[in-house]
Amino acid sequence: xxxxARLLVxxxxxxxxAALRAAAPTDPETEYRALFALARxxxxxxxxxxxxxxxxxxQRRKTELHTRGAAFRAQHPAxxxxxxxxxxxRYGGEERVRISRRGFRQLLPVPESLAxxxxxxxxxxEALLAAPDAGAAAREEALRQLIDHTARSALxxxxxxxxxxxxxxxxxxxxxxxxxRSGRILLLYHAYTDLLDAAAPEQCIRYLADLxxxxxxxxxxxxxxxxxxxxxxxxxxxxxxxxxxxxxxLRSFDxxxxxxxxxxxxxxxxxxxxxxxxxxxDSLEDLHAQYASQGLVILQVVSFNQAVGLPPExxxxxxxxRVVAARKWPWPILWNxxxxxxxxxxxGFNTVPARMLLGRDGRxxxxxxxxxxxxxxxxxxxxxxxx
Numbered sequence: 001x002x003x004x005a006r007l008l009v010x011x012x013x014x015x016x017x018a019a020l021r022a023a024a025p026t027d028p029e030t031e032y033r034a035l036f037a038l039a040r041x042x043x044x045x046x047x048x049x050x051x052x053x054x055x056x057x058x059q060r061r062k063t064e065l066h067t068r069g070a071a072f073r074a075q076h077p078a079x080x081x082x083x084x085x086x087x088x089x090r091y092g093g094e095e096r097v098r099i100s101r102r103g104f105r106q107l108l109p110v111p112e113s114l115a116x117x118x119x120x121x122x123x124x125x126e127a128l129l130a131a132p133d134a135g136a137a138a139r140e141e142a143l144r145q146l147i148d149h150t151a152r153s154a155l156x157x158x159x160x161x162x163x164x165x166x167x168x169x170x171x172x173x174x175x176x177x178x179x180x181r182s183g184r185i186l187l188l189y190h191a192y193t194d195l196l197d198a199a200a201p202e203q204c205i206r207y208l209a210d211l212x213x214x215x216x217x218x219x220x221x222x223x224x225x226x227x228x229x230x231x232x233x234x235x236x237x238x239x240x241x242x243x244x245x246x247x248x249x250l251r252s253f254d255x256x257x258x259x260x261x262x263x264x265x266x267x268x269x270x271x272x273x274x275x276x277x278x279x280x281x282d283s284l285e286d287l288h289a290q291y292a293s294q295g296l297v298i299l300q301v302v303s304f305n306q307a308v309g310l311p312p313e314x315x316x317x318x319x320x321x322r323v324v325a326a327r328k329w330p331w332p333i334l335w336n337x338x339x340x341x342x343x344x345x346x347x348g349f350n351t352v353p354a355r356m357l358l359g360r361d362g363r364x365x366x367x368x369x370x371x372x373x374x375x376x377x378x379x380x381x382x383x384x385x386x387x
Contacts, residue, residue, distance in 0.1 A: 031072055032081045038065050039088045051105040055097060058107060066092060080133040086124055087141050092117035100278045101285070122149060129174075136178070143175045144184060151191040154199070155369040161199030168192050186224055190350040193232050197348075198369035201236070208232055231348040238347070238364035246270070246356075249343060250334060253301065257332040263297055265360050265384040267376065271300045272344050273353030275323050275333065280353045287372060288331060294380050298331035303352070306339040313337055360384045 041061060047053045069089045073082045093113035098106045125142040128134050134142070147168050154164035172192055175185065189211065196204035208229045215222040234245070250258035250270075269287065273280045288298055302320055304313045311319070317335055324333055336343055344354045357365045357372070359379050367375060 026075070028072070028076045028079045028081050031068070032085060035065065035068055035072065035085060035088055038068070055105055055107055059095070062091070062095075065089065078133075080135060083128045083131065083134040083138040083142075086121075086128065087138060087145075090121065090145065092121060101282060102278065104278055106278065118149070122146060140175070140179050140182070140184075143171050143178075144188060147171050147175070147188045148191050151195040154195055156198065156371060158199060161195065165195060165200060165203070168195060181221055183221060186221075186228060187350060189225065189228055190348075193228070193348070194369070197232065197236065204232070205236070227345065228348075228350075231346055234346060235348040235364065235368075239366040240363065242362045243358065243364060246347070250299070250301070253334040253336055254332070257299070258334055260362070263299070263358075264362070266297050267295060267360060267379045268297045268299055268358040269376075270356045270358065271298060271353065272303070272340075272349075272355070273300070274302055274305070275300075275320060275327070275329075277353065281329075284331070285329075287376070291376050291380065292330070294377075296376055296380060300329075300331060300333045301336050301343065302333060303336040303340045303343065304338060 038061065043054060043057055047057055066089055069085050072085045076082055093116065094110040095107045096110055098108045100106060122145075125146050128138060128142045129146075150164050150171075151168050154160045169192065172188055175182075175188060179185070193204060193207065196207055211225055212229045215225040238246075247258070247260040251260070252258070256262075271280075271284055275281060284298060284300065287296065292298075304316055310316065317337070320333075320335060340352050341350075344352055347354075347356065357368070357375055357379065359365050360382055361384075365375060365379060
């Protein structure tokens, strides 16, 4: 977009925002609907190709949402919708523009500011749960966010884990009581099971057995829960047994680069994620630069994305091959023609990118939640067959 056109677009956006604020209704229901629409607003098509204008649009929307949201809660401190407005303000704190290695602009949170916001926001969510006037939808979303945030925050933090396990378990019990058989509960089971696996493996084993017992039906939710249980059990077993099942699948993607004999007695990071995800690829480049000379091997699996509106599998693979040829990454990249989750879900993951660190003995490293700055040097220092 030419500079003059970009300035005109930005000026229009700012004028529209000012007009919207000036005409902001005082009726709480009407203002809530406007705030909800603002939170769900999509980037205008005309800004898709202009990174500077795109980032300005997202910054303006966030500033307006938080300004008007805070004003709503100040003006209507006893209205039940104040809790619904709070949930629209999930992502707060300052952000900075980061230029990726490939020249792309990204908005990233300032860590200190994000930590301050999260302390305020999640304390407010606990107040929401204690409030008698919070609606069912607000309670469900608050429970979901508290469970996910608390469980993730305690991963790799042994000191915080016991309290987190207790709180997350209590919130999860409340969620099951108030929203029985909700499809969203699968993600919460994943978060809690990951936390138990990291901090209380024996309790995790008991919890998986309990989940299996409580979901015996031949219905979609029950089948998905049993898949979750099987995936987490498979990961726990992989800490003691060779990963024959994983290597069989990798070899089916590429008989040469997926052959486990190539990686015998080496520390291998199997990474599942797209080559177009800038932050993910930057992290792999950093790990390769830091540890490849010490013996770390990276093996990446890229999967077909089944999302509606995306090209068919052959076109996606052709695009992948073009990107890989242009970028010349020094690690093997395998193509999985099935969907993203068909492979990683078998190993207890519920999203991509995902990573599995294998020790020199070919087994999954038991401590899967500590930072790689700790795990990788520790595994590289082990002699072959020392574990």
